[in-house]
Amino acid sequence: MKIATWNVNSVRARLSNITDWLKSTAPDVLVMQEIKCETDAFPAMEFQALGYKTHVLGQKSYNGVALLSREAICDVQEGLPLYGGTEDLQARYIEATISGVRIANLYLPNGNPMDTDKYAYKLAWMKRLHRRMGELLKTEMPVVLAGDYNIIPAATDVYDPKGWEGDALYHPKSRAQFQRLLALGYTEAFRALHPKQEKAYTFWDYQAGAWPRNNGLRIDHFLLSPEAADRMVSCTIDALPRAVDKASDHTPVILELR
DNA sequence: ATGGTTGTTCCACAA
Numbered sequence: 649m650k651i652a653t654w655n656v657n658s659v660r661a662r663l664s665n666i667t668d669w670l671k672s673t674a675p676d677v678l679v680m681q682e683i684k685c686e687t688d689a690f691p692a693m694e695f696q697a698l699g700y701k702t703h704v705l706g707q708k709s710y711n712g713v714a715l716l717s718r719e720a721i722c723d724v725q726e727g728l729p730l731y732g733g734t735e736d737l738q739a740r741y742i743e744a745t746i747s748g749v750r751i752a753n754l755y756l757p758n759g760n761p762m763d764t765d766k767y768a769y770k771l772a773w774m775k776r777l778h779r780r781m782g783e784l785l786k787t788e789m790p791v792v793l794a795g796d797y798n799i800i801p802a803a804t805d806v807y808d809p810k811g812w813e814g815d816a817l818y819h820p821k822s823r824a825q826f827q828r829l830l831a832l833g834y835t836e837a838f839r840a841l842h843p844k845q846e847k848a849y850t851f852w853d854y855q856a857g858a859w860p861r862n863n864g865l866r867i868d869h870f871l872l873s874p875e876a877a878d879r880m881v882s883c884t885i886d887a888l889p890r891a892v893d894k895a896s897d898h899t900p901v902i903l904e905l906r
Numbered sequence: 907a908t909g910g911t912t913g914t915t916c917c918a919c920a921a
Contacts, residue, residue: 657921658913682921684914709914710921758921766920798921853921854911897912897921 649747649905651677653794653868654889655755655851655898659683659714662896663691669889670698675902676718677746679753681796683712690714707739713753713795717746728776740773749876749905750784754795759816767816770798774825781832781871790876790905793834796898797869799826801836804846805866817867829871837870837883837903850885851898859890870903879905 652675656662659680670678678700683690687706695702700716705726715721724744730736740755754777759770784791800818803809812818830836842848849864858864870883881904890899 661913682913710919760921856910858910894912 649677649749650675650902651679651749651751651792651794651870651905652900652902653679653681653753653796653870654900655681655796655868655896657682657684657896657898659690659712660685661894663694665889665892665895667694667698669886669900670695670700670716673886673900673902677751678716678900679751679794680714680716681712681740681753681755682710683714684709685712703742703744705739705742707737711739711755713739713742713755715742715744715746715751715753719747721746728773728780731776731779733772733776741777745789748789750787750789750791752780752784752791752793752795754793754797756795756797756799758798759822762814762816762819770816770822771825774829778825778829778832781829781834785833785873789873790879791873792876792903792905793871794901794903795869796867797826798867799823799869800865800867801826801839801869805849807847807849807861807863807865812865817865833874834871835874835877835880837872837877837880838866838885838901840877841880841883848885849887850901852890854897859895868898868901870901872903876905881906
């Protein structure tokens with residue numbers, strides 16, 4: 649089973665990039681973030697024509713997540729549980745069962761600038777995610793949480809660690825929260841399979857020639873429960889879509905399970 | 907130190 653995650657930075661602006669990639673790569677599942685449209689405006693028919701079922705949690709202008717799958721998408725849950733908190737209007741999380749695997753598609757808040765309520769929202773969101781991930785461990789299912797975590801896990805995952813210390817993606821507090829997710833018993837697939845690989849990035853800013861200079865970040869991840877980690881075959885970054893005209897600033901990451 | 911880019915939208919805002 650081939651599962652891919654891709655922050656597409658607008659599904660409508662990126663439609664031909666995405667359909668071209670689906671044709672050449674043929675994943676069983678694709679989870680997309682930052683679709684930047686309401687559910688009704690999602691181009692579902694174009695994906696159905698390629699053999700994919702869809703489930704979308706959209707939002708006007710910002711955020712939005714979508715699931716594409718060749719097999720049926722079952723038991724969908726839209727949004728992270730609130731756990732008694734106030735309503736969350738941002739479309740950043742969707743969870744469903746596909747071929748017996750519980751798959752979460754998440755777009756974790758960016759959190760910049762750090763001295764604003766945006767960072768508080770990021771930390772609160774990660775707390776809710778932590779709680780949900782604990783619940784998921786108690787199910788009998790293999791669990792795969794895929795998406796744009798907006799977290800640089802370690803110095804090897806950023807082109808200029810010193811320069812990013814004060815950023816919400818790399819601040820020690822952000823990294824500590826990410827480690828807390830792993831400490832529940834989850835495996836970060838790419839690093840587990842490629843412990844020594846350097847300069848392996850999933851995002852390159854549009855500005856300052858970040859792509860041609862390979863000034864990237866590794867912020868798109870797969871977190872696997874023990875049952876899913878047992879089935880892990882490979883986890884690879886496909887950088888080719890970042891090189892094309894009108895590319896998203898993120899590129900897809902692909903996980904294969906046996 | 908600054909400016910560099912992209913997408914959505916209505917003019918800045920988010921990234």
